[in-house]
Every structure is written in structure tokens, then in C-alpha cells.
Amino acid sequence: MKMKLLYTVSGLLVVAWLGATAWIVFQFVEGRETPEVLEQVNTVYGGEMTDFTLEDQFGEPMDVSIASGKPKLINFWTSWCPGCQDEADDLNRIYEEYKDEIEIISVNVTTSDTMEDAMDFIEEYDVQMPVLFDLDGEVSGIYDITSIPTNYFVRADGTIEHITYELTEDNAEPFLQELLESGR
DSSP, X not given: OHHHHHHHHHHHHHHHHHHHHHHHXXXXXXXXXXXXXXXXXXXXXXXBOOOEEEEETTSOEEEEOGGGOSOEEEEEEOTTOHHHHHHHHHHHHHHHHHTTTSEEEEXXXXXXXXXXHHHHHHXXXXXXXXXXXXXXXXXXXXXXXXXXXEEEEEOTTSXXXXXXXXXXXXXXXXXXXXXXXXXX
């Protein structure tokens, strides 16, 4: 009899816990299907890029926008990331070769870095492209940056064509050629 009562009470506690958890999750998620959230999901899964404005390494605001009409390579990085260090020289070479035809922008995920370390990285690797700082993590959140480095290849019309992680000149070349075709 005691075992049956123990099983019954245990079962009721599990059901109550599951119900409470479901209620909490529902309260948290309810109403989250706002245009902003849907736009974020769209950005991640091959939709249209989301425009943003961030300050560059000189403290000046820079707009990254579909309205420019140019294809884009947007690189998200941190100073302590080994993959980011590995791709820095290749990104500099890509920038030098394609800067007139493709907007190449580097975004430091500053919520996971420090400004001092990021500036040291820029100097150490002689980063040539514009570097923007995502101080509050909003842009990194919109672009769902969960791994660094992450690189977005965006067509001239704003469509996200490819998302890659660590890149080299060789693995970037086909994507860059597709972007050039999209801009013509």
C-alpha cells in the first residue's frame, strides 16, 4: 500500500512539475512572434539581410545596408578566437582584391571580447577592412552568431547566399564569384 501511494505521489509531482514548466515556457514565449523576431529567423535561414549601424574603430557610425546595392562579406570575430586569427591574413588579401566590388566588413563581437584586445588584434594583423564593434550584442544576436568566426555572404539584393565559418582564400573564392555575379 505504501509503495502504491509513493508511486502515485511521485507521478503527481512529475505531472505538476511538467505542467509548471510548460506554463513558464508559454509565458516566456507568448507574443514573441513580433516582426523583429521573425526578421531574425529570416536572416539566419537564407532570407534578406538585416540592415544595421555600428561604430567603427575610429568611433564613427557606419551603415551596413541593402541600399548600397553592393554584395557583402560580413565577418564576425573576436580577438581570442584561433580561427579568427587564422583567417585574418586571408581576409586582408580578399579585401585588397575585392574591396571595389564587394563590401567587406568585419564585426567584432565585443560582448565576448574587450575593445583593447580587439584594437590590439587589428594592429597585430594589420586589418585593412572596416572594423565595426557590436558593443551590446544586438547585431550578433540578429545574425545568430553562436560560433566564431562566422562569415555571411550577401548578394547585392540583400539575400543571404552562404554562411560559413573559418574561411580561406580558396574556400571563399566560389562564394565571392557568386556575389560578383549577383552584383551585375
